[in-house]
Amino acid sequence: MGITADREAALLAQVPTGLLINGEWRDAAGGKTFDVEDPATGKVLLSIADASTEDGALAMDAAAAAQESWAKTAPRERGEILRRAFELVTERAEDFALLMTLEMGKPLAEARGEVTYGAEFLRWFSEEAVRISGRYGMSPDGKSRLMVNKKPVGPCLLITPWNFPLAMATRKIAPAVAAGCTMVLKPAKLTPLTSQLFAAVMIEAGLPAGVLNVVSTTSAGDVTGPILKDERLRKVSFTGSTPVGQGLIRDAADRVLRTSMELGGNAPFVVFEDADMDKAVAGAMTAKLRNMGEACTAANRFIVHESIADEFAEKFAAKVGAMTTARGTEDESKIGPLIDAKSRDKVHSLVSEAVDGGAEAVVGGAAVDGPGYFYQPTVLKNVAPGARILQEEIFGPVAPIVTFATEDEAVALANDTEYGLVAYVFTEDLNRGLRIGERLETGMLGLNAGVVSNAAAPFGGVKQSGLGREGGAEGIEEYLYTQYIGIADPSAA
Numbered sequence: 001m002g003i004t005a006d007r008e009a010a011l012l013a014q015v016p017t018g019l020l021i022n023g024e025w026r027d028a029a030g031g032k033t034f035d036v037e038d039p040a041t042g043k044v045l046l047s048i049a050d051a052s053t054e055d056g057a058l059a060m061d062a063a064a065a066a067q068e069s070w071a072k073t074a075p076r077e078r079g080e081i082l083r084r085a086f087e088l089v090t091e092r093a094e095d096f097a098l099l100m101t102l103e104m105g106k107p108l109a110e111a112r113g114e115v116t117y118g119a120e121f122l123r124w125f126s127e128e129a130v131r132i133s134g135r136y137g138m139s140p141d142g143k144s145r146l147m148v149n150k151k152p153v154g155p156c157l158l159i160t161p162w163n164f165p166l167a168m169a170t171r172k173i174a175p176a177v178a179a180g181c182t183m184v185l186k187p188a189k190l191t192p193l194t195s196q197l198f199a200a201v202m203i204e205a206g207l208p209a210g211v212l213n214v215v216s217t218t219s220a221g222d223v224t225g226p227i228l229k230d231e232r233l234r235k236v237s238f239t240g241s242t243p244v245g246q247g248l249i250r251d252a253a254d255r256v257l258r259t260s261m262e263l264g265g266n267a268p269f270v271v272f273e274d275a276d277m278d279k280a281v282a283g284a285m286t287a288k289l290r291n292m293g294e295a296c297t298a299a300n301r302f303i304v305h306e307s308i309a310d311e312f313a314e315k316f317a318a319k320v321g322a323m324t325t326a327r328g329t330e331d332e333s334k335i336g337p338l339i340d341a342k343s344r345d346k347v348h349s350l351v352s353e354a355v356d357g358g359a360e361a362v363v364g365g366a367a368v369d370g371p372g373y374f375y376q377p378t379v380l381k382n383v384a385p386g387a388r389i390l391q392e393e394i395f396g397p398v399a400p401i402v403t404f405a406t407e408d409e410a411v412a413l414a415n416d417t418e419y420g421l422v423a424y425v426f427t428e429d430l431n432r433g434l435r436i437g438e439r440l441e442t443g444m445l446g447l448n449a450g451v452v453s454n455a456a457a458p459f460g461g462v463k464q465s466g467l468g469r470e471g472g473a474e475g476i477e478e479y480l481y482t483q484y485i486g487i488a489d490p491s492a493a
Helices: 005-012 053-072 075-091 093-104 108-131 167-179 193-204 220-229 242-253 277-293 309-321 341-356 407-415 430-439 472-479
Strands: 019-021 024-026 033-037 044-049 135-138 144-152 156-159 183-186 212-214 235-239 258-262 267-271 299-305 360-363 378-381 398-404 422-426 444-447 480-488
Touching: 005 093, 019 053, 019 193, 044 193, 053 144, 053 183, 053 212, 053 220, 075 093, 075 108, 075 167, 075 193, 093 108, 093 193, 108 167, 108 472, 156 167, 156 220, 167 183, 167 193, 167 235, 167 472, 183 220, 193 212, 220 242, 235 242, 235 472, 242 258, 267 277, 267 407, 277 299, 277 309, 277 398, 277 422, 299 309, 299 407, 309 360, 309 378, 309 398, 341 360, 341 378, 341 398, 398 407, 407 430, 422 430, 430 444, 472 480
Parallel strands: 156 183, 156 235, 183 212, 235 258, 267 299, 267 422, 299 398, 378 398, 422 444
Antiparallel strands: 019 024, 019 212, 033 044, 135 144, 144 480, 360 378
């Protein structure tokens, strides 16, 4: 049966449609709004306030005004707010899952998984808030004492992408709250509704006015540009494409802002001849088709040993071909729509070029008739070296396969990219797996695993995949700075 229209309408009625500034939901200056569409149908879900430069300045004013008092708040109190937020999100898991499915398109089962994952950042950092620590000791010459403190960096600008509307917000907001930082959040214009509802939950959990401000907008540069130039801003955290991240880094350099950048990926999925074929295919299904392939961690290039490549392609294609494309609210949905027509057209362009260059579509290879922006789950084999589909982030349900003969060749192919976010390696030889892992230029590695994301682990990449880490014990450090205090010898006369 799926989800009824009445259920959808009842949920959408609960979503705030204003801007959150200093604890109040308000209209945008001038009353401007924009529509948020369902990518499975093209229909408008809600119209919400469209922030302007003036609104961004007010949000920054609120964050700056709240910073001093928020930084003095007891760590336990900050942690308890996050814990309450975790409980509230968990209680409303079905609401958040459905809302993400409506505005982003992912199947409801996957959306439920994101709620669990996203909520875990709230619980993890509620526990990290009380573990911020420094040190005190004698200097090496014994003539003074050394005290080291960790302090919140200050007001932060957080910019989140459209593909994981809840998890990308909690992954940034939770450590900022735990560290004692105030924030201005700019959600993606394609999927702002989840952030709007989550912000309301944070208020319900007891977050003071001004600590979190939300400015959804269709004019990102007009809103974030002046904020980046504001002398009170101390940090910018961004998840999105590498070109946009590079621009933000240039802007941040003028004021030497702390930056966290989680950017693009081109993940290799390496399958050795001794791999367990069933495990490798199952891992490939998860690494490639989770979120319709619209993930920076999605396996982008399948690098398979030549002796098993045909068997892998056949078994992988059989699984992929059985995946049903449908609106995410429908019970049979396994693959939802891509986010918009532009994204679908780009995916098809990459596939068409690869096929024109000699690749064979074992399964799929075409767009699905509308409504909505669906694309057939696709497996390509015999992809030519240097094909654009091997160089660019696909961000769709398409798996190109290439082959290798030796370990050295596999490593060279895997590292042949400017990106370095995540890689996947399947082999039954643990020594080989660790050996290859040490040679791969990547911030994360899935060894016989198709999913690596975990709130307790440091998420991030190298090369043009970004700077900094989110999650794990490292995640809160991105929102703290170190202060050293030199103290005269207390035993001196």
